[in-house]
Amino acid sequence: MTTTAEAGTATIPLDDLHxxxxxxLLDAMTFLNEVTERYPDALSFAPGRPHEGFFEPGDVxxxxxxxxxxxxxxxGLSDSAxxxxxxxxxxxxxxxxxxxxxxxxxxxxLDVAPESLVLTVGAQExxxxxxxALCATPEDVLLVSSPxxxxxxGAARLLDLTTVPVPEGPGGGPDPEAVRAAARAVRAAGRxxxxxxxxxxxxxxxxxxxxxxxxxxxxxxxxxxxxxxIEDNPYGFFSRQEGERPTLKALDGNRxxxxxxxxxxxxxxPGARLxxxxxxxxxxxxxxxxxxLADELAKLKSMTTVNTPAxxxxxxxxxxxxxGCRLRTANAPARAHYAANLDVLLRELERHFPAAExxxxxxxxxxxxxGFFAVLRVPFTADEAAMERCAREHGVLWxxxxxxxxxxxxxxxxxxxxxxxxxxxxxxxxxxxxAFVRAAAR
Amino acid sequence: MTTTAEAGTATIPLDDLHxxxxxxLLDAMTFLNEVTERYPDALSFAPGRPHEGFFEPGDVxxxxxxxxxxxxxxxGLSDSAxxxxxxxxxxxxxxxxxxxxxxxxxxxxLDVAPESLVLTVGAQExxxxxxxALCATPEDVLLVSSPxxxxxxGAARLLDLTTVPVPEGPGGGPDPEAVRAAARAVRAAGRxxxxxxxxxxxxxxxxxxxxxxxxxxxxxxxxxxxxxxIEDNPYGFFSRQEGERPTLKALDGNRxxxxxxxxxxxxxxPGARLxxxxxxxxxxxxxxxxxxLADELAKLKSMTTVNTPAxxxxxxxxxxxxxGCRLRTANAPARAHYAANLDVLLRELERHFPAAExxxxxxxxxxxxxGFFAVLRVPFTADEAAMERCAREHGVLWxxxxxxxxxxxxxxxxxxxxxxxxxxxxxxxxxxxxAFVRAAAR
Numbered sequence: 001m002t003t004t005a006e007a008g009t010a011t012i013p014l015d016d017l018h019x020x021x022x023x024x025l026l027d028a029m030t031f032l033n034e035v036t037e038r039y040p041d042a043l044s045f046a047p048g049r050p051h052e053g054f055f056e057p058g059d060v061x062x063x064x065x066x067x068x069x070x071x072x073x074x075x076g077l078s079d080s081a082x083x084x085x086x087x088x089x090x091x092x093x094x095x096x097x098x099x100x101x102x103x104x105x106x107x108x109x110l111d112v113a114p115e116s117l118v119l120t121v122g123a124q125e126x127x128x129x130x131x132x133a134l135c136a137t138p139e140d141v142l143l144v145s146s147p148x149x150x151x152x153x154g155a156a157r158l159l160d161l162t163t164v165p166v167p168e169g170p171g172g173g174p175d176p177e178a179v180r181a182a183a184r185a186v187r188a189a190g191r192x193x194x195x196x197x198x199x200x201x202x203x204x205x206x207x208x209x210x211x212x213x214x215x216x217x218x219x220x221x222x223x224x225x226x227x228x229x230i231e232d233n234p235y236g237f238f239s240r241q242e243g244e245r246p247t248l249k250a251l252d253g254n255r256x257x258x259x260x261x262x263x264x265x266x267x268x269x270p271g272a273r274l275x276x277x278x279x280x281x282x283x284x285x286x287x288x289x290x291x292x293l294a295d296e297l298a299k300l301k302s303m304t305t306v307n308t309p310a311x312x313x314x315x316x317x318x319x320x321x322x323x324g325c326r327l328r329t330a331n332a333p334a335r336a337h338y339a340a341n342l343d344v345l346l347r348e349l350e351r352h353f354p355a356a357e358x359x360x361x362x363x364x365x366x367x368x369x370x371g372f373f374a375v376l377r378v379p380f381t382a383d384e385a386a387m388e389r390c391a392r393e394h395g396v397l398w399x400x401x402x403x404x405x406x407x408x409x410x411x412x413x414x415x416x417x418x419x420x421x422x423x424x425x426x427x428x429x430x431x432x433x434x435a436f437v438r439a440a441a442r
Numbered sequence: 443m444t445t446t447a448e449a450g451t452a453t454i455p456l457d458d459l460h461x462x463x464x465x466x467l468l469d470a471m472t473f474l475n476e477v478t479e480r481y482p483d484a485l486s487f488a489p490g491r492p493h494e495g496f497f498e499p500g501d502v503x504x505x506x507x508x509x510x511x512x513x514x515x516x517x518g519l520s521d522s523a524x525x526x527x528x529x530x531x532x533x534x535x536x537x538x539x540x541x542x543x544x545x546x547x548x549x550x551x552l553d554v555a556p557e558s559l560v561l562t563v564g565a566q567e568x569x570x571x572x573x574x575a576l577c578a579t580p581e582d583v584l585l586v587s588s589p590x591x592x593x594x595x596g597a598a599r600l601l602d603l604t605t606v607p608v609p610e611g612p613g614g615g616p617d618p619e620a621v622r623a624a625a626r627a628v629r630a631a632g633r634x635x636x637x638x639x640x641x642x643x644x645x646x647x648x649x650x651x652x653x654x655x656x657x658x659x660x661x662x663x664x665x666x667x668x669x670x671x672i673e674d675n676p677y678g679f680f681s682r683q684e685g686e687r688p689t690l691k692a693l694d695g696n697r698x699x700x701x702x703x704x705x706x707x708x709x710x711x712p713g714a715r716l717x718x719x720x721x722x723x724x725x726x727x728x729x730x731x732x733x734x735l736a737d738e739l740a741k742l743k744s745m746t747t748v749n750t751p752a753x754x755x756x757x758x759x760x761x762x763x764x765x766g767c768r769l770r771t772a773n774a775p776a777r778a779h780y781a782a783n784l785d786v787l788l789r790e791l792e793r794h795f796p797a798a799e800x801x802x803x804x805x806x807x808x809x810x811x812x813g814f815f816a817v818l819r820v821p822f823t824a825d826e827a828a829m830e831r832c833a834r835e836h837g838v839l840w841x842x843x844x845x846x847x848x849x850x851x852x853x854x855x856x857x858x859x860x861x862x863x864x865x866x867x868x869x870x871x872x873x874x875x876x877a878f879v880r881a882a883a884r
Contacts, residue, residue: 010670010697010698010699010723010724011698011723011724011725011726011732012723012724012725012726012735013725013726013728014725014726014727014728014733014738015728016578017575017576017578017725017738018574018575018576018577018578018742019578020574020741020742020745021575021738021741021742022727026741026742026744026745027741037533047531049530049531050530052522052525052526052529052530055525055528055529056525057510057524057525057528060506060528060753061503061506064502064503068499082499083494083497083498083499084494086497086499086502086713087494087497087711087712087713088491088492088494088711088712088713089489089491089707089712089713090713091479121563121715121746121747121751122747122748124745124746124747124748125746125747128745128746132460132462132600133459133460133463134459134460135460136458136459136460136461151744151745151748154744154745155745155746157745158574158742158745158746159601160602228452255452256452256453257452265531269529269530270529270530270531271527271528271529271530271531271532271751271752271753272751272753273563273747273748273749273750273751273752273753274751281452281453281454282452282453282454283453283454283455283456283459284453284454284455284456285456285464286455286456286457290453291456293454296456296459296463299462299463299468299469300460300462300463300468300600302468302593302596303462303468303566303570303593303596303597303599303600304563304566304567304570304597304600304746304747305563305564305566305567305715305746305747306564306566306593306715307715308715309563309713309714309715309716309751309753309754310713310715311502311713311714311715311751311753311754311757312751312753312754315753
C-alpha cells in the first residue's frame with residue numbers, strides 16, 4: 001500500500017513520489033518565483049523578471065486586433081477561419097512561425113524556414129522537449145555550462161537524466177577544450193554525451209558571455225565530438241555596448257550543430273509564456289524517410305501541452321507586426337534601461353567596497369557586458385537562511401548561487417539581478433547590501 | 443558519434459532519439475490534430491474539438507477587461523499590481539484558483555480549497571505532472587481504462603512509464619473488480635500499481651460512462667489496493683439526459699483517493715489551453731512536514747512551463763465572472779447542441795443500417811449517454827489507410843480506434859465525433875459513411 005487513510009484523508013509519503021520532488025533544486029526554483037511575494041517591501045535583486053514600465057494592458061487589445069486583422073487582410077482568412085485560429089486547438093508547432101522567422105532574420109541574421117520552428121510555452125517547455133528528444137536512454141548525458149540555469153538541471157531531473165557540469169572559465173563562458181574533455185570523460189565512462197547546454201550571452205546566473213573565438217571553438221568541438229549545442233538566448237539583446245556577438249546558431253549557419261532556444265519573456269512580456277525552438281536538423285528514420293527535428297519535438301509537445309495557446313501567439317504575433325518584426329529595435333529603450341542599471345550596480349559596488357578594502361573583506365564581483373545579472377562573492381555562506389536574514393534585517397533580497405551549481409560550489413556567491421529595479425533602488429539596494437555584508441562578515 | 447555531417451547539415455538518426463518518437467502512438471496524436479487540415483472539404487467525424495458557433499472574438503476583449511476590473515475592484519489591486527498580474531511571471535499554481543474553486547463548488551458540488559488547485563496548460567500538462575509525481579521508479583505502473591485517451595498513454599511513453607490496460611466492461615466503463623485484478627497482477631509481478639486513469643463520463647474515445655455503483659466500487663477498490671484514481675472529466679457537462687452522475691471526486695469527498703483533472707477546452711474554448719488539477723492529498727516528508735500534492739505538482743510544473751500564461755487565465759477568469767462561476771448553466775446551449783447531434787447520429791445509423799441488415803454486415807455501435815463520441819464496429823480493418831481512402835473517395839473522416847488500445851485491439855472499430863458538426867452535416871456524413879462501409883465490406 002502506497003497511501004494510507006488517516007482521519008479520512010489519504011496521505012502520500014514524499015518518498016513515494018518522484019525523486020526530483022525531494023531535490024532542493026526544485027524548491028530553489030519555486031523560491032526564486034515566489035520570494036518577492038514573501039518580502040513585498042524589500043528591495044529585490046532576486047527576480048530575473050523584466051522591467052514592467054514598458055507594459056500597458058491596452059496594448060494587449062491592440063496587438064490581438066492587429067494579429068486578427070493580419071490573418072484576415074494579409075493571409076486572406078475568412079472570419080470563420082480567424083475564429084478557428086484563435087479559439088480552437090491548433091497546429092502543434094504553432095501559428096506564428098512565419099512572423100517569428102521574419103523576426104529572426106531581421107534581428108539575428110538567422111535564415112531559418114518556418115517549418116524548423118516550434119512555438120513553446122516559454123523556453124522552458126522547449127528545453128524539456130529538446131532534452132527528451134535527444135536523451136534516449138539512461139546512458140545519454142547532458143553537458144551543461146556551470147553555474148547553470150536551474151530550469152535546465154530541473155528539466156533533466158524531471159526526466160531522470162544525468163547532467164555533467166563544465167565550469168565557466170576565467171575568459172568568460174565555458175572553455176571549448178573543457179567541453180571536449182568532459183565529453184571524452186563521459187564516453188570513457190561508457191556513456192554517451194549528447195549535447196552541451198549554454199547561454200552564450202549574459203548568462204543566467206553569472207552574467208558572463210562567450211568571446212567570439214570561444215564560440216567558433218565550441219562549434220568545432222561539437223562537430224568533432226558528435227555533440228549538439230543547445231543555445232539558450234533570452235538576454236542577447238541587452239548588451240551594454242554596441243556590436244553584439246553573433247549567436248552560436250548564426251555562426252553555425254545551416255550545419256545543424258545548434259538547437260536554438262528563444263523566449264519572448266524578456267523582449268515582449270513573460271505573461272504570454274511564449275518561447276520557441278529553432279530545430280532545423282534533419283532526422284532520418286530507418287526506412288530512409290526524413291523529418292525535421294522540429295517535427296519530432298512537436299510530437300513530444302503533443303504529449304506535454306498539445307499546442308501553445310493561440311491567445312498568447314496572437315498577442316505576441318500582433319506585437320511582432322506592430323514592430324515590423326524587429327524586436328531588437330523595439331527593445332532599444334529596454335536595452336538602455338538595463339545597461340544603465342548594470343552601470344549603476346557596478347558603480348555602487350565600487351563605491352561601497354573600495355578597492356583597498358575589498359581584499360581584506362573577501363568581497364569581489366564580475367563585470368558583465370550586458371544582461372540582467374552580476375555575481376558577488378562574500379566572505380560567508382550565502383544560503384537561503386542568510387538571504388532571509390538579509391531581507392528581514394536589511395530589507396534587501398538576492399539569490400543564493402549554490403543551487404545553480406549541479407555538482408556543488410558557489411556557496412559564497414550570490415546573484416544580483418538589476419532588471420526589475422530603477423537606478424535609485426539599485427543605489428539604495430547596494431547600500432543596504434553592503435551593510436549586510438559588513439555585518440555578516442564580522 | 444551520434445550525428446554525422448552530410449552536405450553541410452547534421453543528420454540525426456531517429457533511432458538515436460527517445461524511443462517514444464518511433465512509436466506510432468505519437469504519430470496518431472499528430473494525425474488527430476492535423477487530419478482536418480489535410481482534407482478541408484471532407485465532412486469530419488474525426489476531431490474532438492468543440493463547436494465554435496459559440497465563440498466570438500469580441501468576447502476575448504470583454505472577458506479580459508472583466509477580469510482586470512475584478513482584480514482592481516473586488517480584490518483591491520492597484521493598477522501597478524494588475525499590470526504585474528497580467529504581464530509578469532506569476533505563481534506556479536496559477537492566479538484564478540479562487541474563481542475556479544467557486545466554479546467547482548457551483549457546478550460539481552466539490553468543496554476544495556484554492557490551495558489544492560493547479561492551473562495547467564490544458565489538462566494534458568496536468569496529466570504529465572500527475573504521472574511524473576506518482577510514478578517514482580520504473581517499477582511503478584499506471585493502470586488505464588482501455589480503450590484509453592492517447593494523451594495519457596503518450597505522456598506515459600514520454601516519461602518511460604509502463605501502462606497496463608484494464609478493458610471497459612459491458613456495463614459501461616471499467617469493472618472495479620477488473621481494476622483490482624490488474625492491480626494484484628502487477629503487484630504479483632513485483633511492480634507497484636500506483637494509480638488508475640479513467641474518464642468516467644462519456645469517455646474519449648468510446649463514449650461510455652460508469653454507473654454510480656461502479657464509481658463507488660472503484661473508490662472502494664482504490665482504497666483497498668492502495669491506488670489513487672486519476673479522474674479526467676472534459677465532457678461531464680454534456681449529458682443527453684438530465685441528472686448527471688456525481689464525479690468520482692465528488693463521491694470521494696475529502697478522502698483523497700481521487701486526483702481530478704479538468705479542462706476549460708470544451709466548456710470555454712481550447713485556444714486558451716487552460717486546464718487544472720484538483721490535488722488535495724496531503725504529502726508527508728520524512729521530517730514530518732506536510733504539503734499538498736498540488737504544491738508538489740507545482741514544483742514539477744516549474745520545470746515544464748514555469749507557470750500557466752496569465753493571459754489565458756485572465757480571459758478564462760473573465761468568462762467565469764461573466765457566468766457567475768457557473769459553467770454548467772453557461773454551457774446549457776452547448777449541451778443541447780451536442781445532445782441533439784448525438785441523437786441525430788444514432789438515428790441516422792439506425793436508418794442506414796437497419797436492424798435486419800446489421801448482423802449480416804457485421805456492423806454495430808454503442809449508444810453513449812452524452813459527450814462527443816460514439817464508436818462503430820465495421821467488418822474490415824479501420825486503419826489510417828482505410829480512413830484516407832474513405833476521405834478521398836467518400837468525403838468523410840473518422841478516427842481509427844486501434845491507437846487507443848495500449849495493448850492492441852480495436853482494429854475494426856472507428857470513433858465518430860459529433861462535436862464540430864451540425865445536424866445536417868451528420869445526416870450527410872452518416873450517408874457517406876454508410877456508402878463507404880458497404881463498399882469496403884464487399
